Amino acid sequence: MSLSRALPGAPDPTLDLGGRTALVTGAAGGIGRACALRLAAAGAKVRAVDRDDAGLAALAEAAAGLPGTVEPRLLDLTDLDAAEHAAAGTDVLVNNAGLQLVRPIEEFPPDVFHTVLTVMLEAPFRLIRGALPHMYGQGWGRIVNVSSVHGLRASAYKSAYVAAKHGMEGLSKTAALEGAAHGVTSNCVNPGYVRTPLVERQLADQAKAHGIPEERVLTEVLLQDSALKRLIEPEEVAEAVAYLCGPRASFMTGTSLVLDGGWTAH
Numbered sequence: 001m002s003l004s005r006a007l008p009g010a011p012d013p014t015l016d017l018g019g020r021t022a023l024v025t026g027a028a029g030g031i032g033r034a035c036a037l038r039l040a041a042a043g044a045k046v047r048a049v050d051r052d053d054a055g056l057a058a059l060a061e062a063a064a065g066l067p068g069t070v071e072p073r074l075l076d077l078t079d080l081d082a083a084e085h086a087a088a089g090t091d092v093l094v095n096n097a098g099l100q101l102v103r104p105i106e107e108f109p110p111d112v113f114h115t116v117l118t119v120m121l122e123a124p125f126r127l128i129r130g131a132l133p134h135m136y137g138q139g140w141g142r143i144v145n146v147s148s149v150h151g152l153r154a155s156a157y158k159s160a161y162v163a164a165k166h167g168m169e170g171l172s173k174t175a176a177l178e179g180a181a182h183g184v185t186s187n188c189v190n191p192g193y194v195r196t197p198l199v200e201r202q203l204a205d206q207a208k209a210h211g212i213p214e215e216r217v218l219t220e221v222l223l224q225d226s227a228l229k230r231l232i233e234p235e236e237v238a239e240a241v242a243y244l245c246g247p248r249a250s251f252m253t254g255t256s257l258v259l260d261g262g263w264t265a266h
């Protein structure tokens with residue numbers, strides 16, 4: 001049991017997204033960054049959407065030399081009209097951007113609840129809405145929604161996040177039913193705790209607050225319900241996203257690809 005990095009298998013070298021345009025939200029960091037790099041490695045032209053300018057610049061630098069391209073798009077997803085507009089003409093849409101606030105319902109600020117639902121549910125709806133005309137027109141499209149174990153299970157003190165992720169599961173299934181006749185699939189990817197800056201910061205904060213080493217926070221708090229006692233790496237989530245965009249997943253739609261180390265087996 002440790003915080004050491006797992007070694008994900010090599011990316012599927014057969015995935016070819018050459019000629020495809022992909023849009024990834026929340027691409028400046030964590031899972032979104034890994035997804036943008038993975039899709040560009042498969043040859044896609046990636047529109048990398050985020051509100052973090054510096055993170056986008058670093059991503060573009062990291063993507064130099066890949067077969068595909070990464071084109072930074074500075075955008076705050078609370079601007080819903082701009083989000084819908086940005087998705088026009090994309091073949092692959094990865095709804096990934098998210099935020100979290102941990103607070104009991106009676107203390108949860110209503111404006112934060114509204115923002116979480118806007119960024120994590122309404123913006124994905126608007127992005128899908130913006131992407132579908134082009135996807136339907138060509139008879140092919142891939143929508144991948146980065147959900148969470150919290151799209152399937154609740155945890156206390158995460159009302160907005162859990163509500164948004166459960167809503168995303170429903171949105172994804174509905175898009176799958178409507179898109180099927182047009183060659184468009186829609187699926188969720190549901191990770192447990194991923195090694196992202198957000199979670200690493202949480203580990204350090206929890207360790208400090210509890211006066212215990214980070215390893216104990218990991219096992220006793222975050223990984224309590226996970227059978228596999230490690231964090232999942234962003235690259236592992238990105239590979240699942242890439243799989244859903246490839247030909248091997250062409251019959252998968254309206255479902256959730258769960259990468260939770262056994263959490264939901266309970």
Ligand code: NAD
Pocket residue numbers: 025026027028029030031032049050051052055075076077078096097098099119146147148149190191192193194195196197198199
């Ligand atoms: P992160 O905080 O590292 O990255 C999220 C990105 O979204 C950031 O770059 C941020 O700038 C961007 N973003 C947030 N609000 C935005 C807005 N209004 N407009 C534009 N961009 C915005 O988080 P992450 O851990 O990589 O999470 C990515 C997704 O994965 C989220 O949907 C999250 O719910 C989901 N997820 C994360 C974990 C985990 O343990 N980290 C587990 C399951 C699911």
